Amino acid sequence: MEIDEIETLRRNSAAWRLLRADHAPLILYFLGKAFTEQNLRSIAASELAGQLDDELAAVNEQAGEIVFPRPAKAYLEDWARPEAGWLRKFYPPGSDEPHFDATPAVEKAVTWVRSLPSRSFVGTESRLNIVFDLLRQLAFGTETDPDARLEELYRRRAEIDAEIGRVLAGDIPIMDTAAQRDRYQQLTATARGLLADFREVEANFRTLDRDLREKVALWQGTKGALLDDVLGSRNAITDSDQGRSFHAFYDFLLSAQRQTELADLLKQVHELPAIDDHDPRMRRIHHDWLDAGERTQATVRLLSEQLRKFLDDHVWLENRRVMDVLRSIEAQALRLRDRPADAFVMDIDAAAPTIALALERPLYRPGNRAVLDSSVPGEDEVEVDVSALFEQVYVDPGRLRAAVTRALQHETHVELPDVIAQQPLEQGLAELVTYLTLTDPTFDTILDENQRQQVSWVNPGGGSRRRARLPRVIFTRAAGQVNAA
The missing domain is CATH 1.10.10 (Arc Repressor Mutant, subunit A)
Incomplete structure (x- = not known):
C-alpha cells in the first residue's frame, strides 16, 4: 500500500x-x-x-x-x-x-x-497444505490439455490406491497431536473469518438498499428509466465475483446432505482427545453460517420489496392524476352546457396527422448525365433506318382488366391460366407481364410463391409455341362487389 x-x-x-x-x-x-x-x-x-x-x-x-x-x-x-x-x-x-x-x-x-496475543502453539503445516491444494486447483482447474488432466487424475488415483494398500496391510497412519491442533486452529480461524465476511457482504447489500431508497425518493424521471437503473445495479452486485461466490456458498449450505455431513464431522472432531481447548462455537458454526446467510438474503429481499412499493405508489399517483383530469373536464362541461352549440368553434389542421419517418425518405441517386452531340451531320453521312422506333409493342392494360372483370362476373376468384384460356395472349410475353402488374378497385391480385403455374402462348405473327412457369396468380373479387349472376 x-x-x-x-x-x-x-x-x-x-x-x-x-x-x-x-x-x-x-x-x-x-x-x-x-x-x-x-x-x-x-x-x-x-x-x-x-x-x-x-x-x-x-x-x-x-x-x-x-x-x-x-x-x-x-x-x-x-x-x-x-x-x-x-x-x-x-x-x-x-x-x-x-x-x-x-x-x-x-x-x-x-x-x-x-490476533495480537502471542500463541503457545502456532501451526504452519495445515496452511502449507492449503496453499498446495489451492495451487493444484488453480493449475489443473484451468488446464485445457486432456492429456495433462488425465495425468494428474492418474497420479491422484495412484496415491489413493497406495494408501488403500497400506490400510489393507495394517499400516494405518494416525495424525499426531501437533497436527491435530494445527488443523483445528486453522479450522477455527477460517470458520470465524467466514462469519466476518458474511457481515461485510450483508453491509454491501444494505448499502445498495439505502442507495435505492434515496434514488426512489428523489427520482423525477420515468418509471422505465428508474427500473433500468435499479435492475442494472442489482444485477451488477448479483453477477459480481462477490455475489456469485456468496450464492454458491449459500446453495452449498442449503444442501441437507452437506449439513448432515458437516454436523457429523464437527461432532467427531470435538471428541478427539488432542483437542482439549476447543472453541465452543465450532460445534454449531454451520448453524451460524446459515443464520448469517439468511440475514444477507433478507437484505436482498428488501430491494425487491422497496421496488414493488415504489411501483404501487407511482401507479396510485398516476390513477389519482387521471381522476383529477376527468373531474376537471366534467366541471368544465357543466359550466358550458347552457351555452348555444354554435358558440363552440374548433379548428383543426387536418383530420389525421401526417407522419413522415426519416427512414422513408429515398436516398440520393445521382442521375445519368447524357452526352449530347450537337454537331450537324455532313452530307456524306450514312442514313440510319428509324423504322425500329415504330415497332415498339404497347399493351393496353384496360383491355386486360376488362378480361379479368368478365371472368369474375360469375366467380369470386379466378386464376390467370383461366383468364388466358378465355382471352389468349395476343402480344406474347409483354402481355403476360402486364397481367402481373394489373391494379383495379373491382378486384385484387394475389401471388402465391409456394405454388407454380404454367402458361403457354403462340408468338405474335405466327411461330413456335412458348411456355412460361410463374408463381400462382389469383384474381379475387374485391369486397363489396356483387356477383353478376
Missing part, C-alpha cells in the same frame, strides 16, 4: 477510529461479546442498553471511581453516529423500537485485536 492510501484509511476507516478511541477496550470487549461472539445481527435498544449498564457498573465498581458517568443509552447513540460508525441503528419491519447491529468495522477491529 502507498502512504496516501494508509493516510486515507487512518482518517476515514471506522475500524481505525475504533482502535484509537478513548474507551476502545470497553467498546471492543462489549461489542465483541454482544454481537460477534454470539453471531447476533439485531439486538433491541432496551436489551442492549441493559447489558451495557451492567458492564459499566462493573467497570466503575472495579475502578473505585465513576469512569463512565453517562447512561448506557447515551454511549450507544454516540457509537451509532456516522462520525463513529461502530453500530447501525435501525427499525425492523413491524417494530417501533430501535435495534442495533455491529458494523463490519467492529468485526475487523475485534478480529485484529484477537
Whole structure:
C-alpha cells in the first residue's frame, strides 16, 4: 500500500477510529461479546442498553471511581453516529423500537485485536497444505490439455490406491497431536473469518438498499428509466465475483446432505482427545453460517420489496392524476352546457396527422448525365433506318382488366391460366407481364410463391409455341362487389 492510501484509511476507516478511541477496550470487549461472539445481527435498544449498564457498573465498581458517568443509552447513540460508525441503528419491519447491529468495522477491529496475543502453539503445516491444494486447483482447474488432466487424475488415483494398500496391510497412519491442533486452529480461524465476511457482504447489500431508497425518493424521471437503473445495479452486485461466490456458498449450505455431513464431522472432531481447548462455537458454526446467510438474503429481499412499493405508489399517483383530469373536464362541461352549440368553434389542421419517418425518405441517386452531340451531320453521312422506333409493342392494360372483370362476373376468384384460356395472349410475353402488374378497385391480385403455374402462348405473327412457369396468380373479387349472376 502507498502512504496516501494508509493516510486515507487512518482518517476515514471506522475500524481505525475504533482502535484509537478513548474507551476502545470497553467498546471492543462489549461489542465483541454482544454481537460477534454470539453471531447476533439485531439486538433491541432496551436489551442492549441493559447489558451495557451492567458492564459499566462493573467497570466503575472495579475502578473505585465513576469512569463512565453517562447512561448506557447515551454511549450507544454516540457509537451509532456516522462520525463513529461502530453500530447501525435501525427499525425492523413491524417494530417501533430501535435495534442495533455491529458494523463490519467492529468485526475487523475485534478480529485484529484477537490476533495480537502471542500463541503457545502456532501451526504452519495445515496452511502449507492449503496453499498446495489451492495451487493444484488453480493449475489443473484451468488446464485445457486432456492429456495433462488425465495425468494428474492418474497420479491422484495412484496415491489413493497406495494408501488403500497400506490400510489393507495394517499400516494405518494416525495424525499426531501437533497436527491435530494445527488443523483445528486453522479450522477455527477460517470458520470465524467466514462469519466476518458474511457481515461485510450483508453491509454491501444494505448499502445498495439505502442507495435505492434515496434514488426512489428523489427520482423525477420515468418509471422505465428508474427500473433500468435499479435492475442494472442489482444485477451488477448479483453477477459480481462477490455475489456469485456468496450464492454458491449459500446453495452449498442449503444442501441437507452437506449439513448432515458437516454436523457429523464437527461432532467427531470435538471428541478427539488432542483437542482439549476447543472453541465452543465450532460445534454449531454451520448453524451460524446459515443464520448469517439468511440475514444477507433478507437484505436482498428488501430491494425487491422497496421496488414493488415504489411501483404501487407511482401507479396510485398516476390513477389519482387521471381522476383529477376527468373531474376537471366534467366541471368544465357543466359550466358550458347552457351555452348555444354554435358558440363552440374548433379548428383543426387536418383530420389525421401526417407522419413522415426519416427512414422513408429515398436516398440520393445521382442521375445519368447524357452526352449530347450537337454537331450537324455532313452530307456524306450514312442514313440510319428509324423504322425500329415504330415497332415498339404497347399493351393496353384496360383491355386486360376488362378480361379479368368478365371472368369474375360469375366467380369470386379466378386464376390467370383461366383468364388466358378465355382471352389468349395476343402480344406474347409483354402481355403476360402486364397481367402481373394489373391494379383495379373491382378486384385484387394475389401471388402465391409456394405454388407454380404454367402458361403457354403462340408468338405474335405466327411461330413456335412458348411456355412460361410463374408463381400462382389469383384474381379475387374485391369486397363489396356483387356477383353478376
